[in-house]
Amino acid sequence: MTRRYLIQSIAAGALAIGLLGAAAAASAQDRKTIKIGVTPGPHAQIMEAVKPIAAQKGLDIQIIEFSDYVVPNAALEAGELQANSFQHKPYLDNQKADRGYRIEAVGYTVNFPIGLYSKKYKSWDAVPQSASLAIPNDPTNGGRVLLLLQDKGVLKLKDGVGFKPSVADIVDNPKKLKITEIDAAQTPRTLDDVDVAAVNTNYATQAGLDPVKDAILREDPKGPYANLIAVRAADKDQPWVKALVESYQTPQIKEFILTKFKGAVLPAW
Known part of the structure; x- marks a missing residue:
């Protein structure tokens, strides 16, 4: 190998590495990080299963656990979360009426017969x-x-x-x-x-x-008590919201729910 060819090869390799690095940086910048509030137990476990599916759609999910039903909506309204997944529609409607939250349901998740x-x-x-x-x-x-x-x-x-x-x-x-x-x-x-x-x-x-x-x-698994993913009203049409719901409502997650919880928790979509 001539000295000139060696220099050209090294330069080409450096350029390729630089381009790969730039592509990786761009890819990282394109990813959307979202904090999702859940309650411990099934909601948290299911969201963990959603994470790798959402990652393929460019979403980096960070799961935040709350020990009660009150704080997740307050945190979402305050902008500390981008979404939450823990409540059914009658509960959300009651919270909105009582506290004036501008929060909307964007997709159904599971049903928990009480x-x-x-x-x-x-x-x-x-x-x-x-x-x-x-x-x-x-x-x-x-x-x-x-x-x-x-x-x-x-x-x-x-x-x-x-x-x-x-x-x-x-x-x-x-x-x-x-x-x-x-x-x-x-x-x-x-x-x-x-x-x-x-x-x-x-x-x-x-x-x-x-x-x-x-x-x-x-409880019989009927009525309006299906749980849901909620986001701020201002975000409901954002592309990441659609990606999140699609990541949750997949055959893989349905199978995970049925296998993991053996009838205690039921898919609601």
Whole structure:
């Protein structure tokens, strides 16, 4: 190899490396980093499975876990998150009405049929008169439990209560259940103190409960309680939002949900 040819080869190699570096830098700049708020358990686990699919569409997902249902919408409204995935539409609608959030649903995710659990009784029929019952204290999830109890013939509510009935709307309570309202995230911890507790599926699985085997009453997977991805209204038409929803609503994620959660969590798209 001549000296001149060697110099040309080295120069060409350096140019190629430089072009590759520039392409990588450009590619990194083209990627969109989005922070997504979730609650621990299934929502977080599913979003972890979404991450590599979204990466192929240029999205770098950073998952931020919240231990309650209140903060994720406040953080999204404040711009601390770009999206969240933890709530159903009645809850979001209630938050928007109460707090004026400019947040919109952009795609459905999963359904978590809510259940009633007990450490003392193996079936609902075994639950005695005047039993103590803990339910979530937010209007939508607490109301959801009351609608479940009405659907199962346990109690009766006023006509026309919609999706947010309260304890005050109970007109017939044959079992004379003593109902206590507490924060949804704390409901699994009450099982040592109450006869029965209504627990959202994400908190139930996090506490080691099996919603399919352990629930003594369980909601039918119907109605408006499908969970969703939410973003700020100003962002809903952004290309990354479409990419995020498409990454979630894939056959791979559907299979992951069905395999991982064995019926406790159901795809909602």
